[in-house]
Amino acid sequence: MRVFDRIIADRGSRYAVSGGPAATRDEVAALLAGLKRSRRFARATHNSWAAILSGEPVKDDDGEAGAGALMLQMLQRADVRDHVVVVTRWYGGKHLGGDRFRHVADAVRHYLRETGLDSRGPS
Template sequence: MSEALLDEISALNSIYGPTTLLPSPSDPDPTIYILTLPPLNPSSSPAPSSSLRVQFPPTYPDVPPVILSTHSSNPSLPRGTAARDLSLFRDAVSAVYNPSQVCLFDAVESFNELLSAITSSSPVRSSRSPSPESAAPPPRPQDQIQSEKEPPWVLSVPFTELKSTFLARIAPVTSVSQAKSYLSHLLSTDKKVRSATHNITAWRIRGENGTSYQDCDDDGETAAGGRLLHLMQVMDLWDVMVVVTRWYGGQKLGPRRFALINMAARDGFVRAGLVAEEGRDQGRKKGK
């Protein structure tokens, strides 16, 4: 198995859950895996759409993966869903594959877009209702920002790989304006954070009268904010924001960067006491 495939498996399982891509338990061929497709909206039913049998040739990613067949379908879904998902995912792989580049993450994203188009429902990136609460706050004087009390950040351990470093900050928030204020304060008062390559953010907030607000920002790291928001949805976290800062080390990480972003966020959530202690001290510094 190539190092590129190992990194891709790690990234997918970190982003979408630890059972997303696993060796097939019923196939003697070790190149066959079971890919469980993530739901469009992980915070509501139904559970994952279907699972597929995927074969990775020994020369992958120089050649594309082979999408062999369906593996199973959620029994609560309409008949024919598995066949539909198989066809859509094959189309997605064909659309995104480039020789010598891993493609499963991009294929899953493309599949979700295709599925969203035919079901007339978009993947959740923001469930905000039109409200003054969701409007961008007016600019504030620099001295006012710097005089404000430091937000109650809880920091993750730093994760470093190939000289790129990822660090998450977690803070409780009760309103969108508070979340934006915390981010403004961080960027205005911490020069090292302000000069970082990316500051990826996500938050989920319960408002009054059953309203809720969730949003994210890639800050130039395409799809990273959506992955952070997806992680918070899977973990059912509310009234909290996360900022993952990345300092680029000069070497591309490929899909592995999404795993590192989520690893930093998970560690921060654990240290903030929002999730169980499992996996707390998994941070490792590499490349130094």
């Protein structure tokens, strides 16, 4: 699993993005469990994720309403399959409104760019 920590900070909230290959829900669960073995990630306010597993779109907002859908849409556009992306947020005490969606999108873009998944062809 690749982890890019502390990539965005806004009004006290902090964001990280992580991910790795996953072809099944069990593999997604294993990657999430591995991430949460770190006390820092286990204590995060939200660990939202999305993936396209064997052609099936799956997501979990983990309380960050709409985050999973946005992430899934971005993965579909980039044609990233059998790979889970997790956006982690530590809430800083101030509501971000619509800016939280911009931060989720920026985190996913960061992950796709840094891992080279933004430039690969169809799987």
